[in-house]
Amino acid sequence: MNLKSDREKWDSRYTHQEEPFPAPDELLVHHVDLLTSGRALDFACGLGANALFLAELGYEIDAIDISFPVLLRLKTEAIRLSRSIFCVAADLDYYPLPQGIYDVVAVFYFFSPPLMRYIADSLKEGGLLFYATYNYRHQSVKPGFNESYLVPRHGLMPYFPLFDIMFSQEAAGESGNICCLVGRKTRN
Numbered sequence: 001m002n003l004k005s006d007r008e009k010w011d012s013r014y015t016h017q018e019e020p021f022p023a024p025d026e027l028l029v030h031h032v033d034l035l036t037s038g039r040a041l042d043f044a045c046g047l048g049a050n051a052l053f054l055a056e057l058g059y060e061i062d063a064i065d066i067s068f069p070v071l072l073r074l075k076t077e078a079i080r081l082s083r084s085i086f087c088v089a090a091d092l093d094y095y096p097l098p099q100g101i102y103d104v105v106a107v108f109y110f111f112s113p114p115l116m117r118y119i120a121d122s123l124k125e126g127g128l129l130f131y132a133t134y135n136y137r138h139q140s141v142k143p144g145f146n147e148s149y150l151v152p153r154h155g156l157m158p159y160f161p162l163f164d165i166m167f168s169q170e171a172a173g174e175s176g177n178i179c180c181l182v183g184r185k186t187r188n
């Protein structure tokens with residue numbers, strides 16, 4: 001990934017469009033019974049709706065994103081809501097993610113195959129992964145969307161061989177263009 005252009009693209013989007021805070025992803029909301037407490041990571045958090053949701057449940061949150069402007073909005077919202085979120089502005093292509101420390105990792109609408117093993121490694125044994133993002137069908141919804149950001153036909157599961165898959169959908173969403181997974185890490 002080209003660091004400068006990637007950061008510039010997202011900074012520009014977040015600076016020029018005052019998107020409202022979205023609701024937390026339904027994958028998390030539907031599995032709220034699995035969520036207890038501990039340490040959680042919102043990976044490529046954007047506005048951090050999922051980080052805010054997990055913080056409300058009592059998780060100690062790290063929220064990482066490449067875009068400083070979006071983290072500023074998240075931090076401001078977290079303060080307004082009296083929720084504690086530790087925001088990190090970093091390029092996840094190069095960021096040394098800590099290993100084996102998270103009870104929950106949330107990855108929503110971000111896909112980069114070389115980072116999958118670092119995402120898996122960052123979870124504790126027994127930790128939960130919540131992952132939803134666009135699959136290859138998304139190109140029929142958004143022609144021209146960069147194919148390398150889309151999950152191929154084999155889905156997300158092959159990236160997480162050490163996980164007990166608790167829920168998986170390869171063609172979620174109205175257009176079948178979203179795949180999602182909830183898994184528990186069984187071993188390191």
Ligand SMILES: C[S@@+](CC[C@H](N)C(=O)[O-])C[C@H]1O[C@@H](n2cnc3c(N)ncnc32)[C@H](O)[C@@H]1O
Nearest residue numbers: 010044045046065066067090091092093108109
């Ligand atoms: C489609 S948004 C998803 C945001 C959030 N996870 C959500 O579901 O609302 C993708 C996010 O990834 C971030 N991003 C893109 N490339 C990144 C990188 N190399 N390192 C860290 N964050 C990155 C962008 O700034 C953006 O906020």
